[in-house]
Amino acid sequence: MTRLYTFSLLSVVVCASLSNELVAQAPAAEGVAPPAAMQDELVTPVDDSSSADEPVALIVDHGGPAADNSPAGSDGETRSRLPWWAWSLILFVFTLVLGVIAVLGGVGGGVLFVPIVGTFFPFHMDFVRGTSLLVALAGSLSAGSGLLRKNLTSVRLVFPVAIPTALAALAGAMVGLAVPQDLVRIALGIAIMGIAGVMLLARKSEYPEVAEQDRLGEALRIAGIYFEPSQSKAIEWKTHRTGVGIVLFIGVGFMAGMFGLGAGWANVPVFNLVMGAPLKIAAGASGLLISIADSAAAWTYLNKGAVIPLITVPSVAGMILGAKIGGRMLSSARPAMVRRMVISLMVFAGLSSLLKGLGVL
């Protein structure tokens, strides 16, 4: 089993490095050069419905970067040498492996997907974050239905905190789409390394002690009961520190929207350690919260055009399939060891993102 995990982790690193080799650095240009098929005709919008969009200022300088069909973005980004289908295939394999690792490591996948794909693949961060949000959304919605039926999540716990979280996710998405991607990469790198630290230090409590419910939680009747098969008994639960939880979720929502993360890494500790929900309920509630907050952020990315199906569909398919394979491997996994390996990979991914943002990579 250890060999399999090591192989999976190495696959991610090798796949990422290989991707990096297959992109060519295009020099920064003052304008945006068009793709080959469009160089003969001055690019104008295909449809009049976008008349408010003026044709982007194109510099077709045949002696400059555009001459070799190497359009450079406003951030002086990279372009790829491979055809679209090769990238879609690489992305599918990569997310499949990532899906397995994410489930075994107890993370959502976004904390690895965004920094690794954003650093080593030739996609703009807008598309990486848009894709990551939809990957998280598809996963949480798929799982949410079953969790609700099994009573392992609670709408009474999630909906009150979902309002500020979704608003913060919206704000985060707007900020994330407005700032230069190198700045996003630097902030993301720091955030991912911070998250790795939180994951390393945070403890979990199966059944936190809640002596007395706070007034807000009481007014909202945030409480419930679920059946625990391992003890063959019903567990009653209630929460406290609702206000503190809401404040923390505002920060979590902002980061989720800005960096395109599902944010399960933060949702579970806040529900569990801060608000006192049992671990199983906290995990289920995290999924339901992601379904709401990421919907708000995902629509912002969709409306901005930050979703290309050639990138998003293979990623969603790979991650869902990988998560299913990972789920089957869970019974024979050694969670503590996998978790340590995932945290190491997060540090690597965060550092890579930081260095790329600083122009070192």
Next chain:
Amino acid sequence: MDENESGNQVPTPVENLVYSKVMEVGVYAGLAVTVVGFGLLVTGALPACLPMDEAPNVWHLSAQEVSRHFGIPTGLGWLGKARCADILSRVGLAMLSSTMILAHCFGYCHFMKKRDRLFANIVLVGTLILLLAVSGLTSGGH
């Protein structure tokens, strides 16, 4: 309350079942449209607004730059281009992102029927926030 599907003595709240059913339908419908759109895209059965062969030349550009290159409107305007296979696939992803709005609509009716006005209002505010995101106002659309 209904009995829990696992057959234990703890019943599942009706609101859980309401949301569960809508989410299940929403996910299947959204993924189905996404896959159909993607199938039409890669087989070339429908034209694409962002041609596949051009994608590797432009996906390093920002979303705004790509949208402008290919005349794909931002805001909600892109939905008008659903005759393109890539946009149709994006419609499926948008359906996925709208699942909770639909679920909230059913949830609102449920809480109103239960005379739980406080929670009905919480659901209503949650729906309005999601509709704000859908409107395109937060994306600076044109």
